[in-house]
Structure formats: structure tokens, C-alpha cells
Amino acid sequence: DIQLTQSPSFLSASVGDRVTLTCRASQGINILLAWYQQKPGKAPKLLIYGASTLQSGVPSGFSGSGSGTEFTLTINSLQPEDFATYYCQQAHSYPLTFGGGTKVEIK
Amino acid sequence: EVQVVESGGGLVQPGGSLRLSCAASGFMSSTYAMSWVRQAPGKGLQWVSGITNSGGTYYTGSVQGRFTISRDSSKNTLYLQMNSLRVEDTATYYCAKNLYGTGSYNDCWGQGTQVTVSS
Numbered sequence: 001d002i003q004l005t006q007s008p009s010f011l012s013a014s015v016g017d018r019v020t021l022t023c024r025a026s027q028g029i030n031i032l033l034a035w036y037q038q039k040p041g042k043a044p045k046l047l048i049y050g051a052s053t054l055q056s057g058v059p060s061g062f063s064g065s066g067s068g069t070e071f072t073l074t075i076n077s078l079q080p081e082d083f084a085t086y087y088c089q090q091a092h093s094y095p096l097t098f099g100g101g102t103k104v105e106i107k
Numbered sequence: 108e109v110q111v112v113e114s115g116g117g118l119v120q121p122g123g124s125l126r127l128s129c130a131a132s133g134f135m136s137s138t139y140a141m142s143w144v145r146q147a148p149g150k151g152l153q154w155v156s157g158i159t160n161s162g163g164t165y166y167t168g169s170v171q172g173r174f175t176i177s178r179d180s181s182k183n184t185l186y187l188q189m190n191s192l193r194v195e196d197t198a199t200y201y202c203a204k205n206l207y208g209t210g211s212y213n214d215c216w217g218q219g220t221q222v223t224v225s226s
Contacts, residue, residue: 001167001168032211034212034213036152036213038152043201043216043217043218043219044144044152044201044213044216045216046212046213046214049206049211049212049214050212055214087151087152089152089154089212089213091210091211091212094157094165094210095154095165095166095167095168096142096154096157096165096210097154098144098151098152098153098154099151100151101151101152
């Protein structure tokens with residue numbers, strides 16, 4: 001199975017900050033990676049797929065990059081509604097797998 | 108509106124069985140791959156099982172041989188039959204529609220159904 005390691009596990013930031021989250025794959029997955037946002041008690045929401053394609057309706061302040069084994073999710077200017085947990089997920093091969101998540105908290 | 112709604116969760120003893128259902132609306136679920144993803148209390152997301160538009164089925168290792176994913180196209184409904192349940196299967200189970208016909212990205216999620224395995 002492909003393992004995804006996210007870092008950091010927790011991130012404390014302020015409104016307006018620019019933050020970058022990282023996801024590393026245990027083997028090359030081309031660009032077959034997605035990012036999700038999850039808020040407490042809610043289902044995850046797809047933000048980015050194909051490593052850098054913004055899902056319809058997602059604010060342009062979110063961006064993704066990377067290929068192979070290293071990927072990043074950048075939030076350009078943190079808004080109050082962006083404080084949540086973010087997960088990466090590989091779609092290269094079954095079983096599909098998620099990273100452990102990065103919780104973005106208010107400083 | 109594209110929507111999926113899960114049902115069938117509940118409390119079950121270890122070794123017992125449950126069948127989860129996922130009713131799709133606003134799209135033909137047989138056209139897309141569909142997934143079950145679970146989240147144990149306070150933990151991260153774990154992909155559990157998926158079915159492609161051609162009927163191929165896949166499972167994570169810890170449920171292989173115990174869980175069975177299936178779909179009824181006439182009812183536009185996805186199922187997850189869970190047998191030999193263990194305490195560690197306790198989680199919220201989400202049904203999700205994939206963007207494409209084969210395993211990919213989950214663009215529409217249900218609200219989840221709670222499964223508790225306890226004696």
C-alpha cells in the first residue's frame with residue numbers, strides 16, 4: 001500500500017497568514033493526489049485534485065503543487081473559515097489511502 | 108442536486124453483521140466509481156472499499172474477506188455488507204461519489220452513518 005505522510009500534524013497560524021502543508025508519498029504517484037478539508041462533525045470536502053486542479057467552487061486562495069512523491073497545499077491568506085483539518089489522498093493505486101492529516105488552528 | 112445519503116449504522120456486538128446503504132440522487136451512481144471511507148472517533152480518514160463503474164471491487168487490507176461492497180443500479184444505491192465486525196471497526200462510515208469511473212477523487216460525500224461495535 002502507498003503510505004502518505006503529512007507534515008506538520010498541527011499548525012498554529014493567524015488570519016491573513018500564508019501557510020503551506022506538505023504530503024509525501026512512499027512511492028511515486030505522478031500527480032494523482034487530492035486535498036480535502038474537514039471541519040468538526042462534517043464530511044470532508046474536496047479542494048484540489050490531480051495535485052493542482054481546483055475543485056469547482058473552491059476559493060482561489062487555495063493552491064496545490066507537486067508530483068512524484070512530494071506535494072504541497074498552500075493557503076494564501078488564511079480566513080476564519082479555513083481553520084480545519086486537511087487530508088491528502090492518493091489515487092494512483094488501490095487501496096486508495098489518506099494521509100494522517102494536518103490540523104490548522106488559530107494562533 | 109447531486110447527493111448521497113447513508114443509512115444502516117448502529118450498535119452491534121463483536122462478530123456481528125451490518126449492512127450499510129448509500130442512496131444516490133441527482134446522478135447515476137453506476138456511471139461513477141463509489142467509495143466507502145471511515146473515520147474512527149478522534150482519528151483520521153481511512154479508505155475502506157471502492158467499486159468502479161465496471162463493477163471492479165477493492166478493499167483495504169483490514170476488511171478484506173469481511174466486508175463486501177455492491178451496488179443496485181435499479182435503486183441507484185450502494186451497499187457495504189460488514190461481517191465479523193470487530194471493535195476496531197467502530198467509526199463513522201461515509202459514502203462518497205468519485206469524480207471518474209475508476210478510483211480517483213471523492214467529490215460528493217454523505218453525512219456519514221455511525222457504526223459502533225461493542226459488547
